[in-house]
Amino acid sequence: xxxxxxxxxxxxxxxxxxxxxxxxxxxxxxxxxxxxxxxxxxxxxxxxxxxxxxxxxxxxxxxxxxxxxxxxxxxxxxxxxxxxxxxxxxxxxxxxxxxxxxxxxxxxxxxxxxxxxxxxxxxxxxxxxxxxxxxxxxxxxxxxxxxxxxxxxxxxxxxxxxxxxxxxxxxxxxxxxxxxxxxxxxxxxxxxxxxxxxxxxxxxx
Amino acid sequence: xxxxxxxxxxxxxxxxxxxxxxxxxxxxxxxxxxxxxxxxxxxxxxxxxxxxxxxxxxxxxxxxxxxxxxxxxxxxxxxxxxxxxxxxxxxxxxxxxxxxxxxxxxxxxxxxxxxxxxxxxxxxxxxxxxxxxxxxxxxxxxxxxxxxxxxxxxxxxxxxxxxxxxxxxxxxxxxxxxxxxxxxxxxxxxxxxxxxxxxxxxxxx
Amino acid sequence: xxxxxxxxxxxxxxxxxxxxxxxxxxxxxxxxxxxxxxxxxxxxxxxxxxxxxxxxxxxxxxxxxxxxxxxxxxxxxxxxxxxxxxxxxxxxxxxxxxxxxxxxxxxxxxxxxxxxxxxxxxxxxxxxxxxxxxxxxxxxxxxxxxxxxxxxxxxxxxxxxxxxxxxxxxxxxxxxxxxxxxxxxxxxxxxxxxxxxxxxxxxxx
Amino acid sequence: xxxxxxxxxxxxxxxxxxxxxxxxxxxxxxxxxxxxxxxxxxxxxxxxxxxxxxxxxxxxxxxxxxxxxxxxxxxxxxxxxxxxxxxxxxxxxxxxxxxxxxxxxxxxxxxxxxxxxxxxxxxxxxxxxxxxxxxxxxxxxxxxxxxxxxxxxxxxxxxxxxxxxxxxxxxxxxxxxxxxxxxxxxxxxxxxxxxxxxxxxxxxx
Numbered sequence: 001x002x003x004x005x006x007x008x009x010x011x012x013x014x015x016x017x018x019x020x021x022x023x024x025x026x027x028x029x030x031x032x033x034x035x036x037x038x039x040x041x042x043x044x045x046x047x048x049x050x051x052x053x054x055x056x057x058x059x060x061x062x063x064x065x066x067x068x069x070x071x072x073x074x075x076x077x078x079x080x081x082x083x084x085x086x087x088x089x090x091x092x093x094x095x096x097x098x099x100x101x102x103x104x105x106x107x108x109x110x111x112x113x114x115x116x117x118x119x120x121x122x123x124x125x126x127x128x129x130x131x132x133x134x135x136x137x138x139x140x141x142x143x144x145x146x147x148x149x150x151x152x153x154x155x156x157x158x159x160x161x162x163x164x165x166x167x168x169x170x171x172x173x174x175x176x177x178x179x180x181x182x183x184x185x186x187x188x189x190x191x192x193x194x195x196x197x198x199x200x201x202x203x204x205x
Numbered sequence: 206x207x208x209x210x211x212x213x214x215x216x217x218x219x220x221x222x223x224x225x226x227x228x229x230x231x232x233x234x235x236x237x238x239x240x241x242x243x244x245x246x247x248x249x250x251x252x253x254x255x256x257x258x259x260x261x262x263x264x265x266x267x268x269x270x271x272x273x274x275x276x277x278x279x280x281x282x283x284x285x286x287x288x289x290x291x292x293x294x295x296x297x298x299x300x301x302x303x304x305x306x307x308x309x310x311x312x313x314x315x316x317x318x319x320x321x322x323x324x325x326x327x328x329x330x331x332x333x334x335x336x337x338x339x340x341x342x343x344x345x346x347x348x349x350x351x352x353x354x355x356x357x358x359x360x361x362x363x364x365x366x367x368x369x370x371x372x373x374x375x376x377x378x379x380x381x382x383x384x385x386x387x388x389x390x391x392x393x394x395x396x397x398x399x400x401x402x403x404x405x406x407x408x409x410x
Numbered sequence: 411x412x413x414x415x416x417x418x419x420x421x422x423x424x425x426x427x428x429x430x431x432x433x434x435x436x437x438x439x440x441x442x443x444x445x446x447x448x449x450x451x452x453x454x455x456x457x458x459x460x461x462x463x464x465x466x467x468x469x470x471x472x473x474x475x476x477x478x479x480x481x482x483x484x485x486x487x488x489x490x491x492x493x494x495x496x497x498x499x500x501x502x503x504x505x506x507x508x509x510x511x512x513x514x515x516x517x518x519x520x521x522x523x524x525x526x527x528x529x530x531x532x533x534x535x536x537x538x539x540x541x542x543x544x545x546x547x548x549x550x551x552x553x554x555x556x557x558x559x560x561x562x563x564x565x566x567x568x569x570x571x572x573x574x575x576x577x578x579x580x581x582x583x584x585x586x587x588x589x590x591x592x593x594x595x596x597x598x599x600x601x602x603x604x605x606x607x608x609x610x611x612x613x614x615x
Numbered sequence: 616x617x618x619x620x621x622x623x624x625x626x627x628x629x630x631x632x633x634x635x636x637x638x639x640x641x642x643x644x645x646x647x648x649x650x651x652x653x654x655x656x657x658x659x660x661x662x663x664x665x666x667x668x669x670x671x672x673x674x675x676x677x678x679x680x681x682x683x684x685x686x687x688x689x690x691x692x693x694x695x696x697x698x699x700x701x702x703x704x705x706x707x708x709x710x711x712x713x714x715x716x717x718x719x720x721x722x723x724x725x726x727x728x729x730x731x732x733x734x735x736x737x738x739x740x741x742x743x744x745x746x747x748x749x750x751x752x753x754x755x756x757x758x759x760x761x762x763x764x765x766x767x768x769x770x771x772x773x774x775x776x777x778x779x780x781x782x783x784x785x786x787x788x789x790x791x792x793x794x795x796x797x798x799x800x801x802x803x804x805x806x807x808x809x810x811x812x813x814x815x816x817x818x819x820x
Contacts, residue, residue, distance in 0.1 A: 003380040011293040077727035080366040080748035088216040112692035117741050118364040126732050126739030129571040133695035147390050155357050159323040161285040161539035175208040181386035185352050282522035285543035317487035322536050331527050331534030334776035338490035366744035413790040421703040490776040498626040528774040557800050562770050569733040571695040585618040591796035
């Protein structure tokens with residue numbers, strides 16, 4: 001409560017709303033991030049399920065959808081310091097089952113699937129240009145994990161001057177404490193945080 | 206505890222250590238982020254104090270030091286979506302007292318002071334090149350806020366393949382809950398987290 | 411002639427045209443790049459003159475205008491390899507007369523003036539975000555030198571997925587051979603090349 | 616001659632030399648850029664041949680080697696404005712023979728092969744981090760075309776504060792006029808230009 005007062009007084013948490021042209025970014029919803037034996041666990045599987053109708057809505061409206069996967073070279077030639085910090089990341093290679101988008105959210109033709117090697121969907125990728133070429137100004141973000149690649153992608157989304165909208169029930173994490181803590185930070189500093197149904201209702205208008 | 210088990214099993218939190226050539230990055234320790242009436246509060250003032258000997262050590266060793274300040278154009282011509290999210294950011298203009306590095310840490314000649322407009326010290330700046338030109342491979346990070354510009358800069362530091370070392374007592378935040386939550390995330394995913402005295406001891410060897 | 415046949419067959423030089431929302435980028439038209447005793451000479455002064463009515467048109471239409479200047483720290487703390495390649499670049503510091511936008515094109519309130527340290531207006535700057543925040547999809551480019559900062563900025567403009575339009579009579583170079591050679595390359599690979607009057611006529615429609 | 620005087624007086628063309636840790640970057644030497652019926656022609660095939668001993672030398676010394684290929688999604692989901700400027704670029708998809716590195720220079724295990732969608736090897740890729748993680752400070756550049764992806768990559772190499780060395784006989788272009796004009800620009804503004812044998816001799820010392 002007291003913390004929220006500090007944030008309010010310092011003007012954090014102002015809503016930035018929707019622009020004219022939204023896209024959906026689905027961050028790292030791959031098999032290895034759902035499986036608790038690899039990088040999954042917590043509420044990630046539920047977040048995948050909650051993303052199904054959101055993805056369906058974007059497709060129904062003909063709005064752009066982009067997916068990301070973490071992918072390193074088979075021989076590790078493009079790994080770096082992050083793979084020293086989290087060594088199992090090196091297992092995420094092009095054809096590894098762990099590195100494929102989950103079946104429930106299989107990408108359709110025309111939906112870019114971006115390979116990335118760092119936490120943010122924008123870092124070392126052409127995501128910003130892909131979205132700009134489509135005239136996108138607003139980025140609805142689903143995926144995992146909230147405290148990892150989602151948080152990093154949200155920061156970069158607003159840094160690239162997109163309007164970020166976090167789909168709160170469509171993001172998940174292996175542990176719920178960091179999930180909640182990061183939803184708070186994101187809401188105060190970087191994105192409007194709305195449920196999938198609120199997002200759909202807003203875009204329908 | 207249980208959460209830590211999940212993280213250990215998934216190989217998070219591995220130490221990346223020091224490379225051969227460290228630099229110190231001091232993020233946004235400006236008057237306006239110490240003053241609780243603007244963007245300060247919490248343990249930020251203490252973090253400034255703890256940074257004094259760390260900075261002194263780097264200077265004594267002749268190691269590179271870089272500072273950042275958030276600076277927007279006087280007329281707001283370079284503001285964007287982040288200034289809609291946190292409107293008071295617009296007050297941080299070139300000559301505003303709030304936007305000057307705190308007196309305790311006044312930059313010396315030869316220490317770059319980088320203007321930035323986004324959370325990360327790397328985003329839309331030449332920080333990466335400045336460090337590369339000096340042969341830096343390891344980045345010790347102090348500054349504020351832990352949950353804001355420090356976290357964003359740490360993510361970008363490892364994404365740019367620097368070895369990030371967070372100086373735990375030299376980072377602060379306006380509210381302690383987010384401070385602690387972000388130290389946890391950073392330690393697990395992006396940086397070694399050490400005290401200033403541990404860092405100094407490691408670099409002395 | 412023969413070369414042009416090769417380029418045509420390989421589909422180079424296709425027009426990309428104007429999008430819906432243009433901005434004007436004025437690259438490095440500062441005193442030091444007009445003065446032949448510093449970095450100027452050739453047809454740069456003429457290019458400045460040709461830019462006056464183009465700038466006036468953008469202002470009259472209320473369209474965004476952004477300027478760039480090369481600026482290094484007074485103590486050289488942010489210089490790097492490019493300043494080894496071209497040592498006199500270090501003279502371009504914040505208050506140096508050589509580093510101020512020429513009087514004929516003095517920036518107005520609300521027009522961002524971006525400090526840069528590399529050839530491209532986009533590199534290590536927030537230019538892309540500034541344009542995105544304004545909804546810009548098309549970048550008309552004037553400035554100098556054609557073979558240097560203009561060429562580099564044009565490449566980055568299309569790489570960032572803006573539609574680049576080079577204002578042929580509003581770009582200049584210290585030597586005419588490289589000027590002409592770069593106009594050819596730019597036209598074939600990266601931008602539509604039009605005169606200021608053609609650009610104004612197109613935008614009037 | 617007169618032009619060279621202008622450049623000398625303005626301090627262009629200063630040598631930046633070799634640092635301590637070089638890597639070899641091979642830009643876009645793929646089948647489609649050798650074949651004159653696709654994007655090839657001119658002196659590109661000769662440049663491939665001249666690169667064979669240079670690559671062999673780097674491998675023999677255990678120095679890092681990185682290749683690039685232009686690769687777009689099969690369904691064109693990640694194409695943008697550059698593919699409007701040069702429409703045949705869209706043919707360069709993952710498994711197209713035109714998009715595979717030429718047989719003479721087949722990448723070895725441990726040599727990163729980077730997919731890119733823009734002219735520069737650095738743009739929207741993780742090349743900078745891959746090199747930084749290996750401690751590289753000097754980038755020897757071979758590939759094609761001199762006036763296209765090589766020139767763009769050289770500009771970004773120095774902008775990222777690597778020391779660029781252009782291997783003059785190991786770069787080629789579909790037309791010789793632009794090849795020569797770009798060697799001049801690159802030599803004056805961005806890189807030391809040396810033959811492969813000079814580079815090998817320098818690195819042997």
